[in-house]
Amino acid sequence: MLRVASLALVALWIGGLSALGLVAAPAVFDVLESAVPLEGRTLAGLVFGEIFLRFQHLAWLLGVGLLALLGTRAALGPRPRRLAVQGWLVVGMLVASTYAGLVLAPRIDAIRTEADSTIASLAATDPRKTEFGRLHGLSNGLMALTLLAGLTVFWIEARD
Numbered sequence: 001m002l003r004v005a006s007l008a009l010v011a012l013w014i015g016g017l018s019a020l021g022l023v024a025a026p027a028v029f030d031v032l033e034s035a036v037p038l039e040g041r042t043l044a045g046l047v048f049g050e051i052f053l054r055f056q057h058l059a060w061l062l063g064v065g066l067l068a069l070l071g072t073r074a075a076l077g078p079r080p081r082r083l084a085v086q087g088w089l090v091v092g093m094l095v096a097s098t099y100a101g102l103v104l105a106p107r108i109d110a111i112r113t114e115a116d117s118t119i120a121s122l123a124a125t126d127p128r129k130t131e132f133g134r135l136h137g138l139s140n141g142l143m144a145l146t147l148l149a150g151l152t153v154f155w156i157e158a159r160d
Helices: 002-035 040-076 083-114 127-159
Strands: none
Touching: 002 040, 002 127, 040 083, 083 127
16 A cells, blocks of 8 residues: 555656646747747746746655655565665655755746846847756756656556
């Protein structure tokens, strides 16, 4: 029963990340860029940023729950396969998620607020545009690493 709960938590986490990256973000940007040609991209960034932050709160709860379940299963027995690997992967996922939500997202928002116009309309040499792109890329990279780590945890759990 506890293993099934662990699988469910990690499935929610990786499923949510997949849905955000593959479905929600493209849909939000497509719709708002079409509906509001000049400001649509900025609005889409604000909307998706809020969706992402709300998901991060859920991810943190899922991660803490997953660690608690792994610990409970280790204490009650039988010990989960590759417990240390799973535990460190989940801790890494939590660190990446926390950094993206509490450090990167506010910095991205600050750049967006500081810009006189949309990020897209800034000159390619503008340091704000460069920093925005770097932070956005780092956020996407952390999301991809979190997804990969989650898939690994799921695979280990499913084989247990």
